[in-house]
Amino acid sequence: MGTKEEAQGTLSSTDFGVAASAFILNWNTVCSSFPPWTWVLSHHQVEGYLSLENMLLSSTQEEHGELSCPGPGIHSHQEDPIDVDDATLVHTNPCKVHYYDLHIIYCNSYRVPVLYFRAYDSDGEPLEFDEIEKDLPAYSKKALSDSKWTFITQEEHPYLNRPWYKLHPCGTSEWMKLLFHADDALAKTGVAIELYLVAWLSVVGHVVGLRIPFEMMKQL
C-alpha cells in the first residue's frame, strides 16, 4: 500500500486481498470463541470477500408469538391429527436466538472495505432493522446516532442480489486516515496493509457491537 493510499485512508483491491488473508490468520488464532472468517470467491472466481456466518446471538427479546404470516386462512385450517409417539421430545427454546451473517466486501468506488450484515431467526426469517437495533449494545446505538460517519443503510448485496444491511462507506476513508495518523507505530513499521482490516474492524465492529479483542491489535 503506497503511502499515498495510506494518507487517504483507502486501499487498492489487491491490497484488500492481502489484508484479508492476514486478517483471517490473525482472527482465527486469537478469536477462537467466535466462528471463523472465511474467504469466499464470487461466482466469477475473480473477486472475493470475507464471510463470517451463523454468528449466534442469544436475544433477550420475546418470542414473536404467532407464526409470521397473519391471515385468517392459516390458523383456521383444520389439520388432520398427525401421529406422534411418546419417544418424541419437542423442543421449547427458552431464549430467542438470532443469527448474524457478516460479510466484508471491497468497494471499488470508495476504495475501502464495507461491512454488510443480515440477521435472521431460527426459522430463517429475516429480522427487521429495529429488531437488530435491540440486539446492539448501548454503546453501538449511541455510536450510530452520534457519528456523522456511520449510518446503516439497506442495499442490494453485490454478489447475492438480495437486500442486506450495510454500514455506509462514505466516511470510512476519513476515519481510517485519522486512525493511521494517530498511531505512530502503524505508520512507522509499514505493515499497514496487514493491519488495515483489524484497524477498520475495530471501529466498524464497535458500531455493530462486535468487540475486537485487544490481542489482535498487538500483532506488532
Add this chain to the structure above:
Amino acid sequence: MASESIVVFAQFQSAVDEGFWHRLSSLKLNKLGIDDSPIPITGFYAPCSHPQVSNHLTLLAESLPSESNEQSSTAATSGGNRNRCPVPGILYNTNTIESFHALDKKSLLKAEAKKIWDDIHSGKAVEDSAVLSRFLLISFADLKKWTFHYWFAFPALVLDPPATLVDLKRASQYFSLEEAKSVSVACNEWRNSSLTADVPFFLVCIDPNSLATVKHIKDWETCQSDGNKLLFGFYDPCHLPNNPGWPLRNFLALISVRWNLKSVRFLCYRENRGFADLGLSLVGEALITVPQGWRDHQCLPNAVGWEQSKGRQVSRCISLAKSMDPTRLAISAADLNLKLMRWRALPSLNLNALSSMKCLLLGAGTLGCQVARMLMAWGVRKITLVDNGRVAMSNPLRQSLYTLDDCLNGGEYKATAAVKSLGRIFPAVDAEGVVMAIPMPGHPVPSQEEDNVLEDCRRLHDLVDSHDAVFLLTDTRESRWLPTLLCANTNKITITAALGFDSFLVMRHGAGPFSSNDERQRLGCYFCSDVVAPIDSTANRTLDQQCTVTRPGLAPIASALAVELLVGILHHPHGIFADGELANSSSSGSSELPLGVLPHQIRGSLSQFSQMTLVGQSSNSCTACSSTVVSEYRERGMEFIIQAINHPTYLEDLTGLTELMKSASSFKLDWDNDDDVDDDDCVEI
C-alpha cells in the same frame, strides 16, 4: 435413570435460509412452471456446537438442484464439509394453498420411511449412512405475496415396543481419562479429514489399552475382538443433557436389523469451537426389543416425524415480501435515496411533505412528462395529468414518458399513456390521467357545446380543489387563464412553465387575492404583466408557429426548474406567501434557507446560456388573478366563465384594462414590454 424409562429423542429442528426460497422461486418461475413433481434436495447439518442451542437441519440455496442440470441422483448431491453434512431429502412443492393442505401427509411420510427401510435392508444405509436421516419437505410458494408455507418431516421408524434407556451420562463421565483423550483425538481426526468429515454415523472402537479408533460402520466386523469396547457414534445436533438427538432413532433401527443387537451403547457426538466436547457429548445404553416381523423386509414399521411448531401440529409460514417483492424493493430504494440526501446534505429536507403532496399537471407534453419524472425523483407519489391529446409519432423524442408503442393505432391518449409509463418507472406511484380539454377564452363555444364546456370547467374546478400544487404546462397562453383563476380563487401553489424557441419562463404565482387579511402586495401571476387579455393565439399562424419549435434542451431545463421551485416553496416557512428573491442577493432570508434562494420568476435563454431571476408584483387589472375577476367568479360562477370565453374583450372591460389602454394611448406612452420573452409566442411542443 430408572431402567424402565424409554429413550426420548429430541426432534430434529429445521432452518431454511432465505436463499433457498429465492432459489425455489426462481426455479419455479423459470424452469418448473406448474410442474409439481417432487424435487430431490439436500439438507445440511452438523453436530451441536453450542451448549445452549441445538443445531438445525438447514436448507440453503445450494440445497436445490442447479437450474442448468437435469435431474440428479437420489443420493445427496451437493458436496459437504465438516460443517455441512449432506442429507438427502425430497421436496413436494404444490401450486395452490389448497393442494398444499390437501397433501396426504401420512402416505408421504410412509413413502419416505419406506425408502429408509429399504436402504437398511439392502445395505445401502451401511455404505452411505447419511440416508438414515432422509427428510421430507412440503411447501407452497406464493409468488404473488412472496410468502412460503412449508412443513418438514424427519421420518423415524418406530420401535414397538420402544427402546428403553439403561443409562445416559456425559461422555466425560463415562470414559476414563485415558479413554477420553484417545476418543477426542480419534474423533477430531475423523472430523478433520475431508474423506470422513461429513459422514454422520460411525463406530468408536476402544481396545483394552484405551486406544480409540473411529471407523466406518461398514467395518463393524473388524471391531468384534474380545476386550474391545464398541460404541455407535453419530453427529448429534441436539444440545440437551438428557436426550439424544433424532438421528439415533433410525440408527437403532439399522443396528437392530443388520446386526440383531439387543443392547446398544451409543455416543451422541457434540462439539465446541470445532473440537470434540466430551462434556457436552453423551454416552448411553439402550435396550431394544426387536418387534415381531422386523426381520421381514416386507413389513414396514410405523413412522413418525412431522415437525412440530411450538408444540403444535401446524405448517409454518414465512414472508419474504420485504426482500423479494420488486415493488417493495423499489420503494425502499427510492426512500433510501432521499434519506441519504437528507442525512448527508440537507437535514431539513421534509420528506413527509413531499410524499404526501398531491400535484396536478395540466398538460402531458414535453413539460408535463419531465415535470412528472422530476416530481417522482423528489418522492412525490400522487400525480394527476390532464391532457386531451393523443401521442403522435414525433412525441416520444421529446416527451419522455412515451414510446413508439403509444403512437400506434392512432395513438393512445397522452393522459392514459403517461400514467402507465409512470407506473412502469415506479410501481408505487399513485398516478391518474384525465382526458379533458381546458376551456379557453378567445375560443368561443357553440351553444350545443356549452354543456360539455361547463362540465369541463366544473371538473377543472374540482381537480384544482383536490390537489395541493398545480403546474401549468400547456401549449398556449389562453389555456392557462382558467386554471390561474381557479388557483387564485383557492390559493393553491401554482407553477407556470412556458417555452419560446430558445428561451423559457418558469414562475410561481403569488397568493390569491383573498388569501390573507393583510393588504401586503402579492406576487404576480402569469398574466399580471399582460396588458391584453388572453386571446386566441393559434389562429392565423403559420404551421411552424402553431406546431411550436423549441430547442430540445429547453423543456428539460424548464421542467427541472419548475419542480425545484416547488420544492423550494415547500421548504419555505411562508410557503405560497414567500417573497420573491433574486439570485445572488444578499438578503437575509436566502442565507438561512438550506435550499437557497426562492425566486418569483426565472427567465432563461439558451442562446446566451444565461438565466435571470425577476420579481413581479400582482396587478389590480390582471385578467386572471385580480380581486375583481376572482370575486366575479365567486359571485357568478360558470356564467362568468362562459362570458369570458365567448367575449374576448369582456375581461379587459371588467378589469379596467380597456380604460387603461385608452388613457395610455392618449398619453402616447411606450408600453413595449422589455422582456426577452414575447408571451404571445410562448407555446410548447
